[in-house]
Amino acid sequence: MNTATIRQYGRIARHFASTRAVEVLALQASPALGVFLGGWRLERDGLVAPALLAFGSCALTAHIFVFNDWAGHAGDLRDPLRAPHVFSGRGISRREVAGAALLLLVLAFVAFAAVGVPALLFGTAxxxxxxxxxxxxxxxxxxxxxxxLNHLVGGTLHFLLGYTLAHALDARGVGIGLFFGLVFAAGHLNQEVRDYDGDRVNGIRTNAVAFGRRTAFVASLVTFTAAYAMLAALAAAGVLPRLLLWSPLAWLVHLAWSVQALRRGLDFATAEWMQRRYRWLFALVGLVMLTG
Structure with a gap:
């Protein structure tokens, strides 16, 4: 490998780190909580397996984003908001991006294989x-x-990827995973509201494009509501800390923000404004889960 190749790989890594790193890291909360709620203990299980799982999960999530950027390259160039951040503008070819996506996938599979069969199966799915x-x-x-539905299932599986590190797959894990899946699906609906203009230009029939921004936003709120209801039910059943019985209060805050967003107008800035706020709410929920 010559110096020019190393520099090019560095350019690719820096580009995707600047555009995708925050999202990749934010999405690791679900499997990390899965590891904890699955009963992992440092003195019993050690650090090697969770470290490998974390590496594999980060690599897999990055692969999904990089592959999506590769697949949507032409459309991103037509989107005024995305075009300035497209990899080809940084001197990176589609072939190189495909290679990076493949490398990330291989690294993820190697890490999951080292962790065990459940991690490899969930990672593959x-x-x-x-x-x-x-x-x-x-x-x-x-x-x-x-x-x-893709995001609902994917969000559920991502939690179970962590949960099954130290615990057999069971109804408890699936129930908690479904909560994370609902949050993931609801957040993606909000993202579709955010990306409406670019998706419409490119003829991508997201929920927001097909049914309208307002309908997609309301669907996001309904799905978030289902997640809050699931959270309260899990707390009532003793699966999660009883403090989460108060989660309807968080839902009321979320509802108030949603009403405010509708009044502001559902554009790119409003969807991002909403995203920042509900992420803080669910970060708080995650912290409460850790107390249990």
Missing amino acids: IAALGFLYSASPVLGKNTPVASS
């Missing part, structure tokens, strides 16, 4: 969902409802 979302004309982002 998540990778398959990522491929379908970005590349499938029927089950991907171009198909309303199907794209939301």
